[in-house]
Amino acid sequence: MKDYSVDKIRNVCLLGHGGVGKTTLAEAMLYGAKATDRFGSVVAGNTVMDYDPEEIKRKISTGTSLAPIEWNGCKINIIDTPGYYDFVGEMCEGLRVADGAIILASAKDGVQVGTEKAWEEVKNQKIPRMIFISKIDEENSDFFKVFDQLKDIFGNSIIAFEIPIMENGVLAGIVNVATMKAKRFKGKDVVDAEIPDNMQSLVEKYRESLIEAAAETDEDLMEKYFSGEAFTDDELLKALQTGIKSCDIVPVFCGSAVNQTGVRSLMDAVVNYVPAFNERGNVKAVKPSSEDKVELKPENGEALSALVFRTIVDPFVGKISYIKVMSGVLKSDTSVYNVKKDKMEKVAQLFLIKGKQQINTDQLVTGDIGAVAKLAVTETNDTLCTKENPVILKGINFPQPMLCMAVLPKTKGDEEKINMGLTKLMEEDPTFKVEQNLETKQILIYGIGDQHLDLILSKLRAKFKVDVDLIKPKIAYRETITKKVKVEGKHKKQSGGHGQFGDVWIEFEPGPTEDLVFEEKIFGGAVPKQYFPAVEKGLRESCQKGVLAGYPVVNLKATLVDGKYHPVDSSEMSFKIAASLAYKEGVAQAGPVLLEPISRVEVLVPDNYMGDVIGDLNKRRGRILGMNPVQGGMQQVIAEVPEAEMFKYATDLRSLTQARGSFTIRFERYEEAPQHIAEKVIEEARREKEE
DSSP states (O other): OOOOOGGGEEEEEEEESTTSSHHHHHHHHHHHTTSOSSOOOTTTTOOSSOOSHHHHHHTSOOSOEEEEEEETTEEEEEEEOOOSGGGHHHHHHHHHTOSEEEEEEETTTBSOHHHHHHHHHHHHTTOOEEEEEEOTTSTTOOHHHHHHHHHHHHOTTEEESEEEEEETTEEEEEEETTTTEEEEEETTEEEEEOOOGGGHHHHHHHHHHHHHHHHTTOHHHHHHHHTTOOOOHHHHHHHHHHHHHTTSOEEEEEOBTTTTBSHHHHHHHHHHHSOOGGGGOOEEEEOTTTOOEEEEOSSTTSOOEEEEEEEEEETTTEEEEEEEEEESOEESSEEEEETTTTEEEEEOOEEEEETTEEEEESEEOTTOEEEEEOOSSOOTTOEEEOSSSOOEEOOOOOOOOOEEEEEEESSTTOHHHHHHHHHHHHHHOTTOEEEEETTTTEEEEEESSHHHHHHHHHHHHHHHOOOEEEEOOOOOOEEEOOSOEEEEEEEEEOSSSSOEEEEEEEEEEEOSSSSOEEEEOOOTTSSOGGGHHHHHHHHHHHTTSOSSSSOOBOSEEEEEEEEEOOTTTOOHHHHHHHHHHHHHHHHHHSOOEEEEEEEEEEEEEEGGGHHHHHHHHHHTTOEEEEEEEETTTEEEEEEEEEGGGOTTHHHHHHHHHTTOOEEEEEEEEEEEOOHHHHHHHHHHHHHHHHO
């Protein structure tokens, strides 16, 4: 592949609902540009983009894939992203380095949840976008119905640049609304043709919308439009480019990737309408020490700045870092500075990525995307630059994983291998988290959804040869007391020689803080001062286990009020044991209750799902604290819900809202558990102890 300057590079991201045909479109683009000599199929498992064994097995994309093609004197970096929301982190990575997006919508299924989510992401990031209505010649497909749906949902920026010529349910050709020229498909060839007579008025209607949208981009054109003058081809092209770049115009194209129809005109549109990286303005960054904002020119002569936007960890090859150069030139066999890690990194051989193929290259210029292997400390979201001009580029904002499960090894002794494997997988997937819960002694893993965690386990099995089961995480309950009691703890043991003697009277009552509050009110030296720490230590150790279900005891105040000692047989150990005996009896008599953790949950849902979501939270013993309207027809529901009831909520909320809802959760406080819940937890604890 020859070298291209920044103005000749187009980075375009394919987005849309799962199963809408993004990978097939990428394959058609590669085949049409002669970048591959075989048109692969997702079903057959031989596409360039879906090369991972898991993708081939599942027949869906689970990771972001790259492939460069050469078309009309430009280089197009195709970024193929997964459509299933479980792999949303991969979409975030692809979008961060894209300068334009193609959102796919099926002519059969219309606007789906994935279409809406893709639109929201590109809108938030102000990325120029175009829409490709795919699967045009499948049964029950309807371009015009889907186009109207897109316009209704996303607004008047949606403009048809192409409309299909359908004959007997087959896509026979395409009319370019901008040029008013038609093309017909003859086998693999595309030939010029006349616009069918029965389509003339329809084409005129869509052209009127396109001309009006073009006129709105420029005051001179607006005057020309109102005076009834026709635009020249150059004026129209320039106006459309301006409108697309500013996101005021979203062009709609159509075709069938499987039959490779409409794909070439889409690639022409990418070259003509998707802005190059240097057309999108200066690169914004901050200085590492002062957080002062700086702007870099997106050109080769500027100091180097490059963002690592994706990491792949392979047990055999090692770590591969995907990089986009934002300014300057990154060369093979050089050293660069990782600002966040404050370390120099050796860049060995740079390469371009085409699916799983690595194509060696000497350099990556501004705006280009490539990869390098075996960087020592670099991770996703790190900035590589020069030591002389250190800057930090804006990173990717990944969604927080909310589905939590506990890992149970299938084979004893695999814990170390499991930890190592999960840590490596966490390196390559920022939406996956691993946590060692010291209290429940469980390894907890967090993911976006069921499919996400299932993929993690498959990778753990395939890459690190270790198998695990997922189980419900244990809840960290607490215990406390509800009334005041005074009890004696007496430890006396005589077995020849020195004996053991310790006698304490302790008052137990509900305390002001979660931690144990220990006081002493001893008069007349009934218990010598040197034994006070031993009494406190005995109580603190005992507090780790409650009398109901063995959970830690909180909000406890203990006052040492009396006791006895023996000048010879008393010792620190004797008083420590006496204190623990008093604890057991005292807590048992003081009305012990079980406390459960309560979480603050904030749910974002579209208006029409409010009733279902509130009803579901009520079923989970939740208390609704408030509802606030949010931008875009969304509502925020704030509630307090017991943690035990939020197990698998990520999956349930997705089902309730057709994946349109999202939520955050955080620990709020402990609260007394209802009697029937407490009885169940105590019974479970008793059973576990017996086992």
